[in-house]
Amino acid sequence: MTEHLSPEFKPFKVDLWKYDGHAGALIPLLQSAQETFGYIPEKAIESISHVTGIPAADIYGVVTFYAQFRTKPLGRNVIRICNGTACHVNGAKEIYSVIQDELGLTYDETTDDGVFSLLSVACLGCCSLAPVITVNGETFGRLTSPKLRKILRDFKRKAQAAEETAAK
Amino acid sequence: MKSMKTVHVGLGTCGISAGGERVYQAFQTELNQHPEAFSIHETGCIGMCYREVLVEIRDGAGNSRLYGDVTPERVSRIVAEDLLEGRSIDEWLVSGARKEADFFDKQVRIVLRNCGKIDPGSVEEYIASGGYQAIAKVLDRMTPEEVIQEVLASGLRGRGGGGFPTGAKWKFARAAAGTDKYVICNADEGDPGAFMDRSVLESDPHAVLEGMMIAAYAIGADEGYIYCRAEYPKAIMRLRHAIAQAHAEGLLGGNIRGKGFNFEIHIKEGAGAFVCGEETALIASIEGRRGMPRFRPPFPANSGLWGKPTNINNVETFANIAWIILNGGAAFAAYGTPDSKGTKVFAMAGKVRRTGLVEVPMGLTIRSLVFDVCGGIANDGDFKAVLMGGPAGGCIPADLCDIPIDYQQLNKTGAIMGSGGLIVMDETTCMVDVAKFFLSFTQEESCGKCTFCRIGTKRMLEILERITEGKGTEEDLDNLTELSAQIKSASLCGLGQNAPNPVVTTLQYFRQEYEAHIREKKCPAHVCAPLLVYSINDLCTGCGSCARTCPTGAISGERKTVHVIDNDKCIKCAKCFTVCRFEAVTKE
Numbered sequence: 001m002t003e004h005l006s007p008e009f010k011p012f013k014v015d016l017w018k019y020d021g022h023a024g025a026l027i028p029l030l031q032s033a034q035e036t037f038g039y040i041p042e043k044a045i046e047s048i049s050h051v052t053g054i055p056a057a058d059i060y061g062v063v064t065f066y067a068q069f070r071t072k073p074l075g076r077n078v079i080r081i082c083n084g085t086a087c088h089v090n091g092a093k094e095i096y097s098v099i100q101d102e103l104g105l106t107y108d109e110t111t112d113d114g115v116f117s118l119l120s121v122a123c124l125g126c127c128s129l130a131p132v133i134t135v136n137g138e139t140f141g142r143l144t145s146p147k148l149r150k151i152l153r154d155f156k157r158k159a160q161a162a163e164e165t166a167a168k
Numbered sequence: 169m170k171s172m173k174t175v176h177v178g179l180g181t182c183g184i185s186a187g188g189e190r191v192y193q194a195f196q197t198e199l200n201q202h203p204e205a206f207s208i209h210e211t212g213c214i215g216m217c218y219r220e221v222l223v224e225i226r227d228g229a230g231n232s233r234l235y236g237d238v239t240p241e242r243v244s245r246i247v248a249e250d251l252l253e254g255r256s257i258d259e260w261l262v263s264g265a266r267k268e269a270d271f272f273d274k275q276v277r278i279v280l281r282n283c284g285k286i287d288p289g290s291v292e293e294y295i296a297s298g299g300y301q302a303i304a305k306v307l308d309r310m311t312p313e314e315v316i317q318e319v320l321a322s323g324l325r326g327r328g329g330g331g332f333p334t335g336a337k338w339k340f341a342r343a344a345a346g347t348d349k350y351v352i353c354n355a356d357e358g359d360p361g362a363f364m365d366r367s368v369l370e371s372d373p374h375a376v377l378e379g380m381m382i383a384a385y386a387i388g389a390d391e392g393y394i395y396c397r398a399e400y401p402k403a404i405m406r407l408r409h410a411i412a413q414a415h416a417e418g419l420l421g422g423n424i425r426g427k428g429f430n431f432e433i434h435i436k437e438g439a440g441a442f443v444c445g446e447e448t449a450l451i452a453s454i455e456g457r458r459g460m461p462r463f464r465p466p467f468p469a470n471s472g473l474w475g476k477p478t479n480i481n482n483v484e485t486f487a488n489i490a491w492i493i494l495n496g497g498a499a500f501a502a503y504g505t506p507d508s509k510g511t512k513v514f515a516m517a518g519k520v521r522r523t524g525l526v527e528v529p530m531g532l533t534i535r536s537l538v539f540d541v542c543g544g545i546a547n548d549g550d551f552k553a554v555l556m557g558g559p560a561g562g563c564i565p566a567d568l569c570d571i572p573i574d575y576q577q578l579n580k581t582g583a584i585m586g587s588g589g590l591i592v593m594d595e596t597t598c599m600v601d602v603a604k605f606f607l608s609f610t611q612e613e614s615c616g617k618c619t620f621c622r623i624g625t626k627r628m629l630e631i632l633e634r635i636t637e638g639k640g641t642e643e644d645l646d647n648l649t650e651l652s653a654q655i656k657s658a659s660l661c662g663l664g665q666n667a668p669n670p671v672v673t674t675l676q677y678f679r680q681e682y683e684a685h686i687r688e689k690k691c692p693a694h695v696c697a698p699l700l701v702y703s704i705n706d707l708c709t710g711c712g713s714c715a716r717t718c719p720t721g722a723i724s725g726e727r728k729t730v731h732v733i734d735n736d737k738c739i740k741c742a743k744c745f746t747v748c749r750f751e752a753v754t755k756e
Contacts, residue, residue, distance in 0.1 A: 026456035027439050054456075065458040065615075067440030075266065085361030085558070085591045086517035088605050093697075098746050101717070121399065122609070123360040124444070127186035127517035128217035128524060133240055140186040145746035 026054060026062060030069060031047075039070040075110040075117035077155055080104075082132045084123030090130040096146050100151045115159045173206040174252055176223040178284060180213030180370045181363070181402055182524075186220035186397065187239065194243035195223075206251050212371020214284025216271065217424045217524035219262050222284075225250055236262035241311065242540040271522060274541050276503060276511050280527045283371035288406050291413040294374040300419055302490035303381045307427045312342060312494075317471035320456040321497030323509030328354055328445070328482030329587045329662070331575050337479060341387040344477035349389035351380050352473065352480040354450060355396035355403070358442040359558030360609060362589030364513040365483035367525050369396070369403035372412035379486030381419070381431055382493060387479050395450050397629070398437040407435055410683065434488040442559075446661045447472075447480045450613065451574035460615045460662035484513055508574045512590050518555075520592035521546045534569040538592055548734030549594030553677070558585025559613075560666030562673030563599065582673040584666070598695035599678040600685055603671045604632040610667040621664030624655040629670060636696040640686040648675060697740050700755040704731050705745075708752035714744035 008107025026048070035042040041064050049056040063069045079099065083092050103111060105118040112114075126134055133148070140151055177183070177192045177643050179625045195208050214222055215657075217714055218238030223246070226232040235246060241259030242260065277283075286293040294300070308316055320335030352378060357365040369376060378583060380392050410434050414420040416524045430582045436454050443449045444459040451473050453459035472478020488510065492500050501509045508530040514537065517523050521543035528534045528537055538544065545551050551566045562583035565572075575585050593602065611625040614652050628651050631644045652668035659665050674680060684690050693701040703712070710728040715721075722738045730752075733744070 024436075024456045026435070031437060031439065062456070062458055065441060066438075069439060083360065084407070084517075085555070085589070085605070086523070088360075089597050089602070091519050091595065094708050094742065094746055099741060100742060101746070119413055122358065123363070124181075124185070124399075126182045127363065127515070128182060128220065128362060129185055130517070132185070132425070138368065149747075168551060 003037075009017075009050070026052060026059065027066075030059075030063060037073075039073045042071075061110050075134055076112050077115060077159060078117045078119065079105075080124070080134045081107075081118045082124040082126075083120050084127060084130070084132070086127035087132055092131045093145055094145060095123040095133060095148060099152065102149060102156075104127060116155075121123045137138050172204075172228055172297055174209055174226045174228065175251070176209045176211045176226065176287075178212065178214055178220065178224075180367055181400075182213060182217040182367075183220045183222065184402070188221045189237050191221045191239045191243060192224065194240040196248040198243060202247065202252065202589040205247070209287050210304075211286065211290060212283050212288045213336040213525060215280065215366040215367075215525035215527075216262065218522045222262065224284075226655045229291055231558060234262040235260045235494065236453070238667075256606060258335045270580075271526075272540060273541070274532060276529045277527050278491045278500070278511050279368060279375075279484050279513050280525065281372075281491065282375060283525075288373055289370050289409055291374060291410070294372070297489070299374050299415070300378055302493035303378050303385075303419065304425065306382050306426050306493060307429055308383055308396065312386045312388065315382060315493070316342060318493060319386070322488075322492045322500035323497070323504070324480060324485065324488055324492065324500065327484035327512070327587065328486070329560065329584065331585060332545065334481060334485055337469065337481070338383060338386050339387075339627050341465070341477050341479040344470045346477050347388075348385055348474075350473045350476055350478040351384045351387065351389045351392040352447075352450065352454070352478060352680075352753075353380055353392065353394040353483045354445065354447070354480055355400075356438045356445045356450060357397060357400075357587065358445050358613075359560075359587055359589045361515065361517045361591050362558055363515045364525060364586055364588045364680055366400050366403050367515075368483055368487050368513075369400065369405055373403075374414065375487045375490060376483055377414055377420075377491035379409055379523045380433060381424075381480075382477060382489050383481065383486065384423045385429055386428060387477070388446055389479070390432070390630060392431065392433040392455055392553045393436050393473070394433060395436045395438055395444070395454060398439060404435060404437060405454045405527060409436070409498065429646055440587060440611075441615070442561065443615045443661070443663050446663060449661070450480065451478065455618075458561070458615070459470065460617050462662075463660060481750050484588070488615050505572060505574045505577075507576045508585075512573060512585070514590045515588055516542050516590055516592065519594040520544070521596065522588065528573070531572045533572055534564065535566075537573065537590075538569070542592075545592065545594050548593075549596065552593045552595055553599070555583075555591040555602065555670070556589070556664075557584040557669070558586065558589045559609045560669060561589075562669040563593070563602070563677065564673075565677040568677075571673045580681075582669065582676060584669070596695070598636075598693035599674040599681045599711060600636055600691075601693075601695045602634065602746050603674045604636060605668040606630065607632060607667065610663060614663065614667070618659045618664050620655045620658040620669065621666070622662075624651050625667050627651060627666075632671070635682060635685045636691070638684075638685065638689040638696075639700045642686060644686065645675065645679070645682060680753055694755055697742055700742075701735060702733050702738055702740065702745065702755050704733055705754055706730060706752075709750055713747050713748075713749075714753060717743045717747045719743065 105148050107120045110117040129145050132141045179188045211538040221238045223235045223238045318336045325331045421742045441459045444453045446461045449459040469479040511527050511529050513527045553563045553565045555563045564581045564583050607629050611629045614621045616622045632641050650674050708730040715723040720737045722734045
């Protein structure tokens with residue numbers, strides 16, 4: 001079965017498929033693909049279909065059913081706004097409008113320059129810090145509008161600096 | 169010899185979010201300078217999320233001090249004064265101060281018995297605190313029937329929200345024909361604002377494994393799955409570690425304790441679908457399909473995973489089991505009310521002073537939980553209502569909060585026990601907005617199988633959006649009521665059957681708020697943006713940032729003088745409110 005795979009898919013699939021041996025491995029395979037590529041490319045769906053014998057349409061159905069899976073790549077900085085209940089009653093909407101204002105992003109969008117992506121999460125589980133966002137996994141809690149604007153501008157500056165170094 | 173002091177840093181998700189890892193590193197740096205003075209340990213969640221980062225100092229002789237709100241900057245003083253000189257820093261103490269001690273006074277910790285006490289990464293510490301004695305007792309001295317009898321006697325009911333008697337569920341699975349049986353632990357905690365299961369998995373993973381082992385022995389299963397949200401990476405990491413340790417101890421695998429009992433546990437990471445908390449959807453997801461519920465019967469006890477008899481319990485349910493086996497069902501049933509036995513863990517969030525995780529005996533009143541245990545309403549607000557059971561639950565107004573925590577009593581109010589998320593609301597919370605929030609969640613998470621759930625929740629959400637925008641009509645309230653009844657009766661699973669609950673209960677208890685939105689075009693709690701009127705008060709310094717940010721040019725004023733908003737031009741986007749650094753923009 002392995003010969004159907006283009007070389008870049010070999011690292012993520014083989015052992016998983018052996019490990020379970022039945023249809024239950026589809027979601028772990030997709031998770032592994034997303035971990036490798038940051039999203040689920042069409043090629044990954046084709047490859048998984050070859051290996052498992054599950055029709056690509058069914059795999060696509062699974063991909064689009066679960067919130068975790070993305071079919072588009074993410075930006076270099078990923079902002080997640082917590083929309084859990086505690087954050088909602090403590091002003092997550094205001095947080096969203098500040099980010100919209102600063103970066104011009106709505107949910108599930110990436111800026112044209114690929115620097116920022118904005119996602120919504122149901123609950124980050126640190127309700128006592130509400131309202132909360134994470135940027136690249138780092139948590140920023142007890143946010144106010146001015147505090148958030150400062151954080152976003154810091155990240156913008158860092159991104160710009162990184163770009164300039166890369167250009168050199 | 170003087171026994172060495174130990175430092176225990178709370179590193180659950182809440183502790184880490186609050187900066188726990190940086191505190192841990194700061195202690196590590198200090199330790200390098202005083203290697204003889206103390207040792208550092210990781211621990212889980214003690215429940216006081218409102219005081220994270222929490223650091224406990226134990227002197228090795230049974231005494232301990234708990235410091236709250238620890239920052240990396242505070243570490244060097246704690247090391248210098250407490251660890252080296254033995255003086256407590258009273259102003260940073262949590263446990264010493266009497267006003268915080270009552271946080272624990274009314275709690276009974278069965279599920280959370282080890283949380284925040286032991287290092288979740290250490291099987292030795294779990295065993296030292298009585299862990300894995302229950303599975304030993306079961307394998308050495310009890311028949312599966314006796315185990316089920318003990319669980320039945322405890323009166324334990326499913327803690328995930330269903331509330332079905334656990335012992336009865338096990339009995340069905342035991343009686344089911346077939347040899348390959350499965351035990352599944354439902355750790356797909358998806359209610360926004362609920363983090364009970366996460367804390368237990370992060371702080372005491374072995375307790376959940378032990379509960380699963382006992383269940384497996386009781387029903388005759390030899391394979392188990394833990395279906396855990398992928399959004400809980402720390403919990404998954406701790407579980408994997410705990411499973412490996414249990415294998416090394418000979419507590420998982422083949423012929424456990426030489427009694428011919430075989431049991432393996434696998435972890436399945438969920439992929440983000442709220443509906444997968446429903447047991448048939450969860451099974452579909454483990455099997456690698458879209459997580460859509462199916463019609464029951466057949467129940468999973470007879471035809472579950474891969475069509476085999478399957479028993480599914482929630483994390484908190486499993487975490488009770490070892491305690492019940494060791495202390496007896498009767499000891500568990502001694503807590504609570506005639507209908508609801510034992511304890512319940514609640515994740516307290518919202519406008520409450522002490523947010524965090526608490527475990528109280530059933531039968532305590534909601535008011536006592538909010539005021540005695542959790543210190544009352546934050547910022548001295550007025551207690552308005554609680555919402556129990558997350559998006560499937562309902563709200564209970566403050567004047568009904570003297571009822572005891574009990575499955576039947578809660579159901580009578582229209583709310584449910586649920587899995588334990590409890591959101592406290594004060595006068596600044598708009599009930600229409602809360603109902604809309606939960607409905608937008610369930611609407612998004614509806615799997616789409618049942619028409620009423622798929623389309624009905626969408627129509628309800630549209631109505632609620634209209635109302636919060638000031639475009640609602642009297643007829644809308646009747647339509648909401650009618651749609652609620654239809655969605656409840658025509659949906660297959662608990663998601664659809666309970667999705668209208670937040671709307672039904674807020675309509676029942678806070679109808680006047682809906683009416684204020686519709687008739688007076690006002691939001692009494694000043695939450696619904698389109699109904700607000702913005703103005704600028706004397707705190708304005710005339711910096712002009714609001715005028716620059718206003719997209720419609722509605723704000724005018726000279727530099728360094730108080731600005732004015734032209735309400736005819738204002739589109740209520742709230743940009744001026746968020747941009748002002750002087751709290752000069754007000755809304756009403």
